[in-house]
Amino acid sequence: NAGVTQTPKFRVLKTGQSMTLLCAQDMNHEYMYWYRQDPGMGLRLIHYSVGEGTTAKGEVPDGYNVSRLKKQNFLLGLESAAPSQTSVYFCASSRPQTSGEETQYFGPGTRLLVL
Amino acid sequence: LAKTTQPISMDSYEGQEVNITCSHNNIATNDYITWYQQFPSQGPRFIIQGYKTKVTNEVASLFIPADRKSSTLSLPRVSLSDTAVYYCLVGAGGNSGGYQKVTFGTGTKLQVIP
Numbered sequence: 001n002a003g004v005t006q007t008p009k010f011r012v013l014k015t016g017q018s019m020t021l022l023c024a025q026d027m028n029h030e031y032m033y034w035y036r037q038d039p040g041m042g043l044r045l046i047h048y049s050v051g052e053g054t055t056a057k058g059e060v061p062d063g064y065n066v067s068r069l070k071k072q073n074f075l076l077g078l079e080s081a082a083p084s085q086t087s088v089y090f091c092a093s094s095r096p097q098t099s100g101e102e103t104q105y106f107g108p109g110t111r112l113l114v115l
Numbered sequence: 116l117a118k119t120t121q122p123i124s125m126d127s128y129e130g131q132e133v134n135i136t137c138s139h140n141n142i143a144t145n146d147y148i149t150w151y152q153q154f155p156s157q158g159p160r161f162i163i164q165g166y167k168t169k170v171t172n173e174v175a176s177l178f179i180p181a182d183r184k185s186s187t188l189s190l191p192r193v194s195l196s197d198t199a200v201y202y203c204l205v206g207a208g209g210n211s212g213g214y215q216k217v218t219f220g221t222g223t224k225l226q227v228i229p
Contacts (some may be wrong), residue, residue, distance in 0.1 A: 047229040101147050108158055
């Protein structure tokens, strides 16, 4: 049981390049999330998904797109990278509980540097 | 979303009990209080979650007063390996609104001193 995995671990991009970050979870969780964390800051939600085939915007969605074609995978795309997108990206997944409790399980993160 | 306020940093000696308090004055009826721990270069890790009164697990205790406007994470007998950033989150679970609406603040950086 690997939990939440992220690919790649580290990437350097030039301004204007595109890339896709992959998140995979093997816990059969319905919900998946993409966050970014800038130095010395907390995590900010970029996009999220409440199920296969559905996605929605979070707090800071501009410049990113996502897709959830399979329940276990959640992809984050940068169509035209900008230096402001230099950050550490975390993926998380969770299973909603009827009582309202919920625990998010996080991946190890992807460090992205945009030059 | 309920806003949370917690100290930016704390220092503690090894073996001491550490209490980190988080205030969340506008917590909603459906909101749960969750604490996460984050080590450098790692994703956050769930520590403990509660709704009211006291919750205890093998890692920590969570104290929530009756008005639920604050909460205190208690770490017994900390060691050097407990040096990390601790986040207090307030939000409702997925069944209450489509997804877990929580906000990560800047957290409390705990430094354990030998």
